[in-house]
Amino acid sequence: MRRSERLLYAANGVDLRVADVELTGGGHVERPFVRTPPAAGAVVFHGGRVLLLWRHRLITDTWGWEIPLGEIGPDEEPEQAAARHVEEQTGWRPGPLLPLIRTRPGGDVADCDHLIFVAHQASPGAAPAAGADGERAEWQPTLDIQRLIGEQAITSATTSAALLHFLADLLRARPSH
Structure with missing residues (x-):
């Protein structure tokens, strides 16, 4: 205690x-x-693909795919923050957002609280904010997610948890034969 x-x-x-x-x-x-302040993000899914960001992380000096995620602003609802971060970081406006998962990836070293939503559609929005050299948003096939995690191209705990939870939901929604 x-x-x-x-x-x-x-x-x-x-x-x-x-x-x-x-x-x-x-x-x-x-x-x-x-x-840390709470953050919100989203898994954006459309046409069998998910929208991911190719980002560099300074502390680990590594590049990897991540979902859009960022701090929840003062007087901002988590869902609003998630939609704002998707558009600012990727240039895509997510469709209606539904709660997906809440993660606390920091374990015993940080009190990170990440609220993640899912959107099953997106439309082009404003151009994304300027990022670091090489940073970009791309639609990745959902069938590649497990491979990307296995190859360490996705290492973010929040991104991994959100994408795997999303995939489990897709499998559960499939009619059984």
Whole structure:
């Protein structure tokens, strides 16, 4: 059980904190963790494909496919934030969004809370915001998702969880023979 926490450092909406945690059976330890604002994103599906972003992550110095995702703004509903991030990051406007999954990919090191939606259609919207060199949005076949995860072309925990959950929903919706 967390007894208390203290702030070590804060910048750009992210706090580094230390929690004083009481252990089962007595005693306590200090555990560092990162507190982040909640985020929303979406799996956008159309014509047997999903809309993904090819992104570079500075900390790991790796490139990979990810779903559009970003911070939920003040006074913004998660669904609105998800739609905004899809259009800003990809240039596509998602159709109606339905709740898909809520993930907390940070485990014991971060309190990340990601609310993910699904859209079963999309239409061209405004041009995406300028990204890093090589960053782009593409429609990837749903049949390639498992292979992309296996090849480490998708490593984001939120993206993997959302896409696998989405695929499970597709299989469940199929009529059985």
